[in-house]
Amino acid sequence: MPSMRVLDIGRGFVSSPTFDAAIAVTNDALACHFGDLPCVEVIGDPGRYFGETASGLAMHVIGKHTRRDMRQYWIDDGLYDALNCIIVDHYVPASARHRPADSSIYGIASRVLVVLDSIHGLAPDPPPPPPPFPSILNDAIAIAIADHDHADGPLTHIHLYVHETYTGPNAKAAAVLQSPLGATTSSFGSIGVVDDEIRSGPDRSSSALLGRYQGVFFGTSVELGKGYLSSITLLFTAGEYAGSTLSVEGPVLGFTGTIERAVVGGTGRFRLARGYMLFKMISKPTPETDVNEVNLFVLMSRHGKHA
Numbered sequence: 533m534p535s536m537r538v539l540d541i542g543r544g545f546v547s548s549p550t551f552d553a554a555i556a557v558t559n560d561a562l563a564c565h566f567g568d569l570p571c572v573e574v575i576g577d578p579g580r581y582f583g584e585t586a587s588g589l590a591m592h593v594i595g596k597h598t599r600r601d602m603r604q605y606w607i608d609d610g611l612y613d614a615l616n617c618i619i620v621d622h623y624v625p626a627s628a629r630h631r632p633a634d635s636s637i638y639g640i641a642s643r644v645l646v647v648l649d650s651i652h653g654l655a656p657d658p659p660p661p662p663p664p665f666p667s668i669l670n671d672a673i674a675i676a677i678a679d680h681d682h683a684d685g686p687l688t689h690i691h692l693y694v695h696e697t698y699t700g701p702n703a704k705a706a707a708v709l710q711s712p713l714g715a716t717t718s719s720f721g722s723i724g725v726v727d728d729e730i731r732s733g734p735d736r737s738s739s740a741l742l743g744r745y746q747g748v749f750f751g752t753s754v755e756l757g758k759g760y761l762s763s764i765t766l767l768f769t770a771g772e773y774a775g776s777t778l779s780v781e782g783p784v785l786g787f788t789g790t791i792e793r794a795v796v797g798g799t800g801r802f803r804l805a806r807g808y809m810l811f812k813m814i815s816k817p818t819p820e821t822d823v824n825e826v827n828l829f830v831l832m833s834r835h836g837k838h839a
Contacts, residue, residue, distance in 0.1 A: 537571065538572070538573050539572050541575070543577035545581040546581065547585055593606065594797075595807070606796075687807060689828070690827075692731070692766075692828070693731050693823055695728060695730075695731055695824075696824065698821070706726075708723040710722055718751070718753075723748065725746075725748050725749070726747050729744065729745070730826075732771070734823050743770065745765075747762055749762050757786065757787065759785055762783070763779075765779055765780075766779075773802070776802050778795060779797045790812045792809070793811070794806075806830070809827070813825075
């Protein structure tokens with residue numbers, strides 16, 4: 533076997549006071565383990581050292597809500613995108629903007645909303661000091677809390693009605709998978725889908741059909757009917773927004789009262805849209821059907837247009 537000529541010590545070098553300490557440890561290790569190989573060329577990847585102080589990270593807040601005196605922010609990024617350093621390097625970026633101590637930040641991980649605070653320690657301000665080498669980002673990388681109250685342009689109010697047939701031969705709601713813990717005792721692990729009508733009014737016989745309310749629900753609570761994660765597409769086929777779609781995501785903690793979820797984007801006239809949706813069942817015209825009132829408050833982007 534030929535003698536070793538090149539030793540790659542990898543990456544992860546930070547441009548902070550810990551750099552000198554890290555290099556000292558590295559030099560000691562090289563002298564201890566490779567000191568008898570004077571011809572070995574040592575290489576590494578200094579990308580992080582040069583790049584981490586030259587950039588910043590800004591994110592949109594796509595929704596906010598106050599629940600039990602806790603302010604919740606919903607951002608448009610997550611653990612498997614720009615914030616993968618939380619998983620890969622155990623490094624939590626510091627926020628450049630103060631936020632209340634009694635608040636939480638939710639991010640999107642593979643289209644699933646996760647609580648960054650409780651799962652991966654994204655702490656309220658003041659943030660903890662960055663950990664020693666190795667780390668992926670420093671305090672120059674920040675999560676920008678962009679409050680809706682300061683967003684450009686007014687919110688567009690869209691008032692709709694969702695008509696659902698949930699049983700019988702014409703049912704458009706179905707349980708695809710029951711909970712492995714028992715269909716009558718738990719929702720955990722269950723999956724359901726819907727393909728409901730979107731209409732302009734609560735009376736099906738006299739209101740115009742505007743599109744479809746299509747979505748999937750994942751059971752996330754071990755208690756029956758107490759917690760679901762929903763991903764919804766409002767597909768408009770007629771009316772002012774024909775040819776456009778709105779994407780809505782968020783938790784469903786029960787099916788009584790008003791359910792609030794975040795508008796996270798869309799297509800056509802709703803490109804780059806954000807906002808929130810209020811959903812409430814208002815009547816059951818027949819034993820097989822129900823009618824739900826929908827109020828959407830959408831911040832429209834100037835880039836939105838017909839496809």
